[in-house]
Amino acid sequence: MPDLAVALNDWLPSQSWFPSGGRSPVRTEVLHIHPFAPVDDTPAARVRGVVAVVRVHHADGAGGGTYQVPLGVRTSLPTGLRPDVIAQRLGVVLYDALGDPELVDALIRRIAARRGVPGLCPQAGLPGPRLPARPLRSRPLGVEQSNTSVLVEDRYLLKVFRRLEPGTNPDLEVQLLLRDAGSRSVPRLLGALTGRLGRSHATLAVLQEYIADAEDGWRSALTDLPEAGGAGREVPPSPGAAHEPGAFATAVRDLGGAVAEIHRELARAGGTAAVTESGTAALAAGMRARFDAATAEVPSLAPHAEPVLAAYAAVAALPVHGLWPDQRIHGDLHLGQVLRTRRGWRIVDFEGEPNAPLDERRSRHSPLKDVAGMLRSFDYAAHHDRPGGAAPAPGGARGGARDAWRVRRQAAFCGGYAAVAGQDPREFGALLTAHLLDKAVYEAVYETRRRPELAAIPLAAVARLAADINRLPAA
Ligand SMILES: Nc1ncnc2c1ncn2[C@@H]1O[C@H](COP(=O)(O)OP(=O)(O)O)[C@@H](O)[C@H]1O
Numbered sequence: 001m002p003d004l005a006v007a008l009n010d011w012l013p014s015q016s017w018f019p020s021g022g023r024s025p026v027r028t029e030v031l032h033i034h035p036f037a038p039v040d041d042t043p044a045a046r047v048r049g050v051v052a053v054v055r056v057h058h059a060d061g062a063g064g065g066t067y068q069v070p071l072g073v074r075t076s077l078p079t080g081l082r083p084d085v086i087a088q089r090l091g092v093v094l095y096d097a098l099g100d101p102e103l104v105d106a107l108i109r110r111i112a113a114r115r116g117v118p119g120l121c122p123q124a125g126l127p128g129p130r131l132p133a134r135p136l137r138s139r140p141l142g143v144e145q146s147n148t149s150v151l152v153e154d155r156y157l158l159k160v161f162r163r164l165e166p167g168t169n170p171d172l173e174v175q176l177l178l179r180d181a182g183s184r185s186v187p188r189l190l191g192a193l194t195g196r197l198g199r200s201h202a203t204l205a206v207l208q209e210y211i212a213d214a215e216d217g218w219r220s221a222l223t224d225l226p227e228a229g230g231a232g233r234e235v236p237p238s239p240g241a242a243h244e245p246g247a248f249a250t251a252v253r254d255l256g257g258a259v260a261e262i263h264r265e266l267a268r269a270g271g272t273a274a275v276t277e278s279g280t281a282a283l284a285a286g287m288r289a290r291f292d293a294a295t296a297e298v299p300s301l302a303p304h305a306e307p308v309l310a311a312y313a314a315v316a317a318l319p320v321h322g323l324w325p326d327q328r329i330h331g332d333l334h335l336g337q338v339l340r341t342r343r344g345w346r347i348v349d350f351e352g353e354p355n356a357p358l359d360e361r362r363s364r365h366s367p368l369k370d371v372a373g374m375l376r377s378f379d380y381a382a383h384h385d386r387p388g389g390a391a392p393a394p395g396g397a398r399g400g401a402r403d404a405w406r407v408r409r410q411a412a413f414c415g416g417y418a419a420v421a422g423q424d425p426r427e428f429g430a431l432l433t434a435h436l437l438d439k440a441v442y443e444a445v446y447e448t449r450r451r452p453e454l455a456a457i458p459l460a461a462v463a464r465l466a467a468d469i470n471r472l473p474a475a
C-alpha cells in the first residue's frame with residue numbers, strides 16, 4: 001500500500017482527467033482497495049482488477065480530493081496489451097485497468113449480471129446490456145474529458161467517474177429522473193456501479209447506450225462557422241456527417257426545443273420550486289460570492305466589478321411573480337454535451353460544473369442557467385478555428401462575421417426553446433444576463449486553471465456584458 005500510494009503520486013499528474021494545474025500532489029493516501037475479478041473467476045486466473053480509492057493532498061489544498069483508479073494486476077502482460085503502466089515491482093505489473101479489455105469485460109459483466117463483490121455494488125432496476133458470450137472488445141474513448149469513458153463493443157459506453165464524492169453522482173441521479181420521465185433525448189441508461197467510500201458510498205460508473213451515428217454539437221458548430229471576416233455563408237458539414245449542408249441553423253433551433261423538452265421532463269420527474277424573494281436574494285448572493293472568489297484567482301475580472309455586481313443586485317430586486325420555477329437541470333450545458341443524430345439531439349453528462357460544490361449541483365436551479373450555458377458555448381465556438389481554417393482573436397478586427405454568426409445561432413436556440421417551452425428565455429433579460437455573467441466568470445476560473453490559452457474568451461464576454469449591462473443580453 002505505501003508503494004502504491006507513492007506510485008500513484010507520481011502517475012496521477014500525467015493523467016488528463018486529473019486537475020493537477022502542473023503540480024504533483026504532496027501526498028496520495030489509499031483509502032480503499034476493492035478487488036474484482038471475472039464473474040466466473042477461477043483461482044488459477046492470472047489477472048486481477050482492483051478499484052483503488054485514493055485521497056490526494058496538494059500543498060495549497062487546491063485540486064485535492066478523492067479519486068477512483070481502477071487498476072490491473074498481472075505477473076506478465078500478454079502480447080498486444082500495452083496499458084498505461086503505473087508500477088512494476090517484484091514480478092508484478094500494476095496498470096490502468098480501463099485499457100485492459102479483460103478487466104473491462106469483468107466490470108461490465110458484473111454490472112450486467114448484478115453480481116457485486118464486497119465494496120462494489122451494481123445498481124438494481126436497470127435493464128443491463130445484451131452481451132455476447134465471447135470476450136468483450138473495448139477501448140477508452142480518448143476524448144478530452146474529466147472522467148474516463150470506455151467504448152464497449154461499439155454499442156455501450158462505460159463512464160468511469162474519476163473524482164468521487166459521497167452519494168449518488170448527479171449524472172446518475174438526473175439520468176434516472178429522465179428515465180422515469182420516458183425521455184427520448186438522452187442515451188438509454190443500462191446500468192451503474194456504486195462503491196464504498198468511507199462510511200458512505202459513491203457512484204463509480206454508469207453504463208449507457210453509445211450513440212454511434214452522432215456528431216457532437218461542438219464539431220457541427222465549428223464546421224458551420226463563417227470564414228473569419230466572411231459573410232457568414234453556410235458550409236457543408238464534416239465528411240461522414242449525416243446532415244444536409246446548411247442544416248445547422250435548423251438543427252440549432254431543434255436543439256433549443258430538445259433542451260426545453262428535457263427541462264419539462266425534469267420538472268415533471270424531479271419537481272419544481274416557485275422562486276421566492278429570499279431565493280432571488282440567495283441567487284444574487286451566490287453569484288456575488290463566486291465573482292469575489294474568482295477575482296482573487298483571476299485579477300483581470302476586478303475592473304468589471306461595478307457593472308457585474310449591479311447586474312447581480314438587479315436579480316435580488318426582481319419581482320418574483322412570473323419567473324420560471326427552479327428545478328433539476330443539466331447544470332453544465334454546452335455544445336460538447338449534445339450529440340446530433342438523424343433522430344434528433346441527444347444530451348449527455350448531467351454531472352454539473354466540475355468546480356461547483358456537490359450540494360449546489362444537486363439542487364434545483366432556474367432553467368435559464370442551462371440556456372446561458374449553451375449561449376456561452378456559441379460564443380466559444382465563434383472564437384475557434386473552423387476545421388482547417390483560422391480563428392479570429394477575441395475582439396479582433398476580423399471578428400464581425402463571427403459575432404453575427406453567434407448572435408444568429410443564439411437567437412435560433414432561444415427561438416427553438418421558446419417554441420417548446422411556450423415562453424422565450426430572452427424575455428427574462430436581467431436574469432439571463434446575470435446567468436450569462438455567472439457562467440463566464442466560472443469559465444474564466446476554469447480556463448485559468450486548465451486551459452489558460454482560452455481564458456481570453458470568457459474574459460472578453462464579461463467585458464462585453466459589463467459594457468452592455470443596460471441592454472438585452474448579447475454574450
Ligand atoms: N452515450 C454517448 N454516445 C456517444 N458519445 C458520447 C456518449 N456520452 C458521451 N459521449 C461523448 O463523450 C464526451 C465525454 O462524455 P462526458 O459524459 O461529457 O464526460 P465528462 O463528464 O468526463 O466530460 C461527450 O462530450 C460526448 O462527445
Ligand SMILES: O=P(O)(O)O[C@H]1O[C@H](CO)[C@@H](O[C@H]2O[C@H](CO)[C@@H](O)[C@H](O)[C@H]2O)[C@H](O)[C@H]1O
Pocket residue numbers: 145146218332334335336349352353354373376377378380381443446
Ligand atoms: O465537459 P465538462 O463537463 O468537462 O465541462 C467542462 O469543460 C468544458 C470544456 O470542454 C467547459 O466548457 C467550456 O469550453 C467549451 C469549449 O471547449 C465551450 O463550448 C463551453 O461553453 C465552455 O464553458 C465547461 O465550462 C467545463 O465545466
